Amino acid sequence: MSAEDLDKLFRDKLKDRPVAPSNDAWAKLQSRMQAPAAEETPQLFMAPPAQEQKEERGPIRMWYYSAAAAVTMLLSVGLWVNRDNIDPLQPSGSVAAVEQQRTVTPSAQAPATEVAPAPSQTVEPSFNSATPAAPAEADQVEALASASTTERQQANLMNRKATNTTSTQTRTTEPTTVKMVSEPVRMAATTPVKKQEETKAASETAPLEIIVKLDEAQATTTLASASTTIETPPQEEETPTGSGRVLKGILKQVKNLKDGEKVNLAELGITKHTYALETRIGNKKITKTIEL
Amino acid sequence: MNETDLVKALQEGDAKAQRFLYDRYAGPMMGVCLRYLKNEMDAEEVLITGFMKVFQNVGRFEQKGSFEGWVRRIMVNEALQHLRKQEPMHLTIEKEHIHLASEDASADSDMSAEEMMDMLQELPAGYRAVFNLYAIEGYSHKEIAEMLHITEGTSKSQLSKARAMLQRMLAQQGVMIAI
Structure with missing residues (x-):
């Protein structure tokens, strides 16, 4: 038997001899066909980068979220603080103006008419000199504050409605009698301030010193200090109702005053509309508030 | 269904054509696999993977020569690969x-x-x-x-x-x- 015969024999018998595969072979084939379609091909290309992205995205997202959370926290806290300071203070600005007008009133008792004609134009250049005079005026305001809180509220309402200084003056003139009574007391109590006034008065002799103040902050702060330190508790209770939110900001500024730091009007959110002018001619003290 | 139609259907991923191909060639190809691999389990394994390769790569088949020959070649290659793994x-x-x-x-x-x-x-x-x-x-x-x-x-x-x-x-x- 030749090799070729042998080959042919096997080829003929075995080449196309079918052998039935097991019955579940097709099922296996199908299940494997679906598996690679879903898994194998994506694993080659899509899956590895996707996993990397997921791994990277996890921490990155966490950072973003935490950063966003921190920002929102800061924003919310800042807004909250600023709300305490800013929002309610716009009415408080008028409050300050009112107080100044009360400061006007004591001076008005002697020369009520003189207050109005006080020259506001010349006042402006002497801005710098205003700051040293601040405490003196503050004391006056304290005295005023001691006068009555009801008046303040009235004045607040009036100021909100109308900003004219003249009209407020007329209103405030009414309680002057009470203030006059209280003012001397304050003067006695706060002797250092008086000294300051005296020194200023001495300095005023040669040049006519006109004190210009951005009164809102200092006036209000003095008001607050007066109410806390001097006034009776019921009055304190009243003030929060009228300008409750304002109190926080005011107290803050009071703290600044105590600590010797600069009183920041901007923090109080007070727009610099009202100026208090104060000048002394001899023993006469003339104060005037100007709203710009 | 002649061979070219079958191949076209397979290239489109037609499931019926796949079943048709399997029914037609599973027996002969099992025989081929068994000639290389004694173990029937191994032969069936090779048969299944061989058919998978046929379905996946049928797009590469150009209508030259017999499709059966192409399928058989795939099976043989799979069998040899399996054999090489074994020993x-x-x-x-x-x-x-x-x-x-x-x-x-x-x-x-x-x-x-x-x-x-x-x-x-x-x-x-x-x-x-x-x-x-x-x-x-x-x-x-x-x-x-x-x-x-x-x-x-x-x-x-x-x-x-x-x-x-x-x-x-x-x-x-x-x-x-x-x-």
């Missing part, structure tokens, strides 16, 4: 000591395919692979050498040794039948 071919190849078949061993044409298959299975994997590829599949020694990563000379010697073994087996069977 390094060159090691088994040289193992057996060959006795040349006796001259008078006659191949009876009435010998059943099953008996011949059993004989083929008796061969070591390396001999069997070369004999399958050369005698039954019709590959050249050059092709076989490339497919099995052996030299052409090795392929030739493997073939002759495989033939000798088969002849000896045939002769023994003839003797047995004679007895």
Whole structure:
């Protein structure tokens, strides 16, 4: 038997001899066909980068979220603080103006008419000199504050409605009698301030010193200090109702005053509309508030 | 359904065509796989992976030559790959000591395919692979050498040794039948 015969024999018998595969072979084939379609091909290309992205995205997202959370926290806290300071203070600005007008009133008792004609134009250049005079005026305001809180509220309402200084003056003139009574007391109590006034008065002799103040902050702060330190508790209770939110900001500024730091009007959110002018001619003290 | 239509349907991923192809070729291809792999489980494994490759790569099939031949080639390649995984071919190849078949061993044409298959299975994997590829599949020694990563000379010697073994087996069977 030749090799070729042998080959042919096997080829003929075995080449196309079918052998039935097991019955579940097709099922296996199908299940494997679906598996690679879903898994194998994506694993080659899509899956590895996707996993990397997921791994990277996890921490990155966490950072973003935490950063966003921190920002929102800061924003919310800042807004909250600023709300305490800013929002309610716009009415408080008028409050300050009112107080100044009360400061006007004591001076008005002697020369009520003189207050109005006080020259506001010349006042402006002497801005710098205003700051040293601040405490003196503050004391006056304290005295005023001691006068009555009801008046303040009235004045607040009036100021909100109308900003004219003249009209407020007329209103405030009414309680002057009470203030006059209280003012001397304050003067006695706060002797250092008086000294300051005296020194200023001495300095005023040669040049006519006109004190210009951005009164809102200092006036209000003095008001607050007066109410806390001097006034009776019921009055304190009243003030929060009228300008409750304002109190926080005011107290803050009071703290600044105590600590010797600069009183920041901007923090109080007070727009610099009202100026208090104060000048002394001899023993006469003339104060005037100007709203710009 | 003729072959070109079947191929087109397969290229479109038609599930029915896949089933049709399987029904038509699963049996013959199982036979092919079994010629290379003794173990029926291995053969079926190769059959399944072979069909998967057919379905996945049918797009590459150009309508040249027979589709069945293409499928068969895939199956053979899969079988060889599996065989190579199982046992390094060159090691088994040289193992057996060959006795040349006796001259008078006659191949009876009435010998059943099953008996011949059993004989083929008796061969070591390396001999069997070369004999399958050369005698039954019709590959050249050059092709076989490339497919099995052996030299052409090795392929030739493997073939002759495989033939000798088969002849000896045939002769023994003839003797047995004679007895």
